[in-house]
Amino acid sequence: MVKSDAARDLLPAVTAILQGRRFVSRRFAGQEFAETLDTQRFSELGHVVQFYTGDAGLLDGLAALVRSSLGAGESVAAVMTSSHRDGLEKRLIVQGIDVSEAAKNERLVILDADQALSGFMDADGPSRERFLSQFGNLLRRAQAATLGKSRRVVVFGEMVAVLWAQKKYEAAIRLEELWNELALTCSIYLCCAYPASAFADRSTGGSYARICTQHSGVVSAFADSALTPDH
Secondary structure, eight states, rough: OOGHHHHHHHHHHHEEEEEEOOOOOOGTTTGGGGGGGOHHHHHSSSSEEEEESSSSHHHHHHHHHHHHHHHHTTTTEEEEEEHHHHHHHHHHHHHEEEHHHHHHTTTEEEEEEEHHHHHTTTTTTTTTHHHHHHHHHHHHHHHHHHOOOTTOOEEOOOOOOOHTTTOHHHHHHHHHHHHHHTTTOOEEEEEEEEEGGGOGGGGGHHHHHHTTOSSSSSOOOTTTTTTOOOO
């Protein structure tokens, strides 16, 4: 980060460093160093957020994540927008992944974000009880289907981004908190993604910082390839 951005970035940057995490200011979007993350460390983080600039790059990285995770014996759960779901499934098929077989074995679960939200959202925000029940049951089934020694489930979610696009900012933050609560009871690697365009306005700086504090890892330089871990 640079001094001129201190008012916006200093607090989340210091918080990240104290927690042993990496922080990169939005000012450095597109810089080369943002694409050279320590992928082994990245794959070990518990809850990572990525701010992406292009759908193609996001989906390419996600497809690589799904392929490597399934290859390592892990299960994968993705809660996505319909357009991203179509793009992911096409990429997986091209890569030789038998999507139908993986889904049948419950090692790959892909849900529609809007439909999933309808299962636990109330007028004033997400229902804690219904969310924990709905996704706790899903993750337990996915974990039981794993083949790897770690018994880990890789989770990708866009429900928070859907809420953010609907200007339901407090609901999105609350949902991030509920994912963190659920992660305490399950062995999961959780990553979520927001379009960088949602935070282009300087007035969103406070909201951006609040989102960052909910995560154990922040990819804030919008590196589209950053979702891919090195197993």
